[in-house]
Amino acid sequence: MPAILSLKDVSKSFGALTVTDSVTFDVPEGQALGIIGPNGAGKSTLFNLITGNLSADKGRIEYDGRDVTKVPPMQRCLSGIGRSFQIPQPFDRLTVFETLLVSATHGRGAPEREVEDDCAAILERTELIGVANRPSGTLTLLQRKRLELARAMATRPKLLLLDEIAGGLTEGECIALVETIRAIHAEGVTIIWIEHVLHALTSVVERLLVLDFGKIIGIGDPDEIMASREVREIYLGIEI
Amino acid sequence: MIWIDTIVQGILLGGLYALFALGLSLVFGIMRLVNLAHGDLIVLAAYLILVLVTLLGLGPFMAALLAAPIMFGIGWALQRLVLNRVLGPDILPPLLVTFGLSVLLQNALQEAFSADSRRIPAGWLETSSVSLGPVSLGLMPLLTFASAILVTLALQWLFYRTALGRAFRATSDDPTTASLMGVKPEAIFAKATGIAMVVVTIAALYLGTRANFDPTIGPARLIYAFEAVIIGGLGSLWGTLAGGVIIGVAQTVGAQINPEWQILAGHVAFLVVLLVRPRGLFPRAFD
Numbered sequence: 271m272p273a274i275l276s277l278k279d280v281s282k283s284f285g286a287l288t289v290t291d292s293v294t295f296d297v298p299e300g301q302a303l304g305i306i307g308p309n310g311a312g313k314s315t316l317f318n319l320i321t322g323n324l325s326a327d328k329g330r331i332e333y334d335g336r337d338v339t340k341v342p343p344m345q346r347c348l349s350g351i352g353r354s355f356q357i358p359q360p361f362d363r364l365t366v367f368e369t370l371l372v373s374a375t376h377g378r379g380a381p382e383r384e385v386e387d388d389c390a391a392i393l394e395r396t397e398l399i400g401v402a403n404r405p406s407g408t409l410t411l412l413q414r415k416r417l418e419l420a421r422a423m424a425t426r427p428k429l430l431l432l433d434e435i436a437g438g439l440t441e442g443e444c445i446a447l448v449e450t451i452r453a454i455h456a457e458g459v460t461i462i463w464i465e466h467v468l469h470a471l472t473s474v475v476e477r478l479l480v481l482d483f484g485k486i487i488g489i490g491d492p493d494e495i496m497a498s499r500e501v502r503e504i505y506l507g508i509e510i
Numbered sequence: 511m512i513w514i515d516t517i518v519q520g521i522l523l524g525g526l527y528a529l530f531a532l533g534l535s536l537v538f539g540i541m542r543l544v545n546l547a548h549g550d551l552i553v554l555a556a557y558l559i560l561v562l563v564t565l566l567g568l569g570p571f572m573a574a575l576l577a578a579p580i581m582f583g584i585g586w587a588l589q590r591l592v593l594n595r596v597l598g599p600d601i602l603p604p605l606l607v608t609f610g611l612s613v614l615l616q617n618a619l620q621e622a623f624s625a626d627s628r629r630i631p632a633g634w635l636e637t638s639s640v641s642l643g644p645v646s647l648g649l650m651p652l653l654t655f656a657s658a659i660l661v662t663l664a665l666q667w668l669f670y671r672t673a674l675g676r677a678f679r680a681t682s683d684d685p686t687t688a689s690l691m692g693v694k695p696e697a698i699f700a701k702a703t704g705i706a707m708v709v710v711t712i713a714a715l716y717l718g719t720r721a722n723f724d725p726t727i728g729p730a731r732l733i734y735a736f737e738a739v740i741i742g743g744l745g746s747l748w749g750t751l752a753g754g755v756i757i758g759v760a761q762t763v764g765a766q767i768n769p770e771w772q773i774l775a776g777h778v779a780f781l782v783v784l785l786v787r788p789r790g791l792f793p794r795a796f797d
Contacts, residue, residue, distance in 0.1 A: 344694055347692040364680055371676055372688070376694075
């Protein structure tokens with residue numbers, strides 16, 4: 271499988287603080303990659319670099335065979351990078367269905383009547399159809415997380431970035447959400463997923479990347495990564 | 511009986527203030543941009559209508575119909591080329607730029623049209639009136655008020671029933687997130703300012719046919735517009751209409767008590783509302 275996303279020697283600093291330090295990795299098309307790391311390791315910054323909300327100080331980001339290092343976020347979205355936020359950011363003034371309509375029409379550049387059915391189908395799949403006409407600001411946490419997912423799906427992404435989407439959910443809610451993500455992945459959508467809820471993450475991803483102080487300290491098979499001494503020390507804080 | 515007449519005239523006058531304010535409210539609601547040149551843009555549109563009436567011999571309403579797309583273009587270009595560059599977390603740059611624009615427009619209009627006060631001729635409409643029982647209503651004030659309601663309804667429909675309106679609301683909630691959904695905030699903002707300038711043209715039509723204007727009266731219209739928007743609650747279109755009506759009624763009632771109190775009474779009403787309801791009468795549920 272060719273790489274859909276590839277980062278080459280990407281760095282980003284805020285003043286003296288280097289939050290992304292010469293990061294290099296590829297994501298083959300169709301893969302689900304998990305990213306873990308302690309708080310402040312630079313995981314969300316990495317997402318912001320991929321979506322274009324932050325620009326890299328150094329290095330090169332290629333998406334779908336194209337150099338997108340300098341491409342603005344909206345165009346990256348149009349070319350198929352979708353994203354959910356760690357802290358759900360619903361459009362308070364739009365209903366759930368309207369939110370999807372906006373994402374789908376703008377994210378795909380299609381008129382509303384062409385995307386309406388698909389939006390309804392996404393709401394069905396993310397189990398939001400029952401609250402389709404509620405203002406987004408009134409949803410529960412699980413529903414907000416689902417809306418993040420649905421909104422990203424509405425842009426019909428090839429690459430889906432999930433930022434701690436399972437965080438703060440109860441065990442039952444988490445399992446339900448994982449099922450939805452697994453179904454999306456099964457359709458061939460490439461996923462990069464940042465998550466602290468490890469069992470949720472490892473039940474979906476095929477590859478795991480560990481970030482610490484902006485550096486990659488391990489990438490590969492999830493079981494092997496979790497078994498490595500360095501990762502356990504840094505990430506889990508266990509001294510062996 | 512005189513008081514009923516006074517209040518009705520005030521409500522109708524409020525329609526004009528609401529028209530001044532609706533464009534400002536629209537732009538502020540979507541992009542948090544306070545356009546200090548709003549009043550001067552109304553005056554610019556009034557001169558544009560006057561030129562079309564004079565040059566082409568059109569009636570004022572036809573001229574406004576022709577001026578509206580031109581003003582849309584001016585608003586669109588203004589947003590695209592100037593205002594989009596200064597929008598950001600800091601609110602000072604847009605204030606400075608629109609203040610500069612206000613000075614520039616006033617001087618340019620003075621250069622082009624001199625400081626003489628002008629009026630758009632509206633023919634028989636100017637003096638026509640209808641009698642409703644004891645109250646006699648001018649046709650132009652009635653048309654002004656009806657237009658204000660129509661504009662509010664139209665904007666409300668645009669905002670809540672169309673794809674563009676949904677994009678307006680999404681962008682106003684969170685431009686960064688919206689851009690990740692493929693929404694282009696710059697393009698959305700340009701359309702919004704264009705639409706605001708169409709509303710400005712309608713306001714200019716009634717300003718120019720009902721009163722004399724000269725290049726320097728913009729800032730005072732801006733103040734009325736501001737007050738109407740703030741009384742109504744920022745971002746609420748019906749609130750803006752209500753705000754205009756409150757200022758209008760306060761002015762006519764003030765003038766009835768003492769002719770010198772007209773303007774003052776409008777401002778006092780504004781201050782009273784601000785004291786009692788600092789967020790306006792109909793604040794938006796989410797800010």
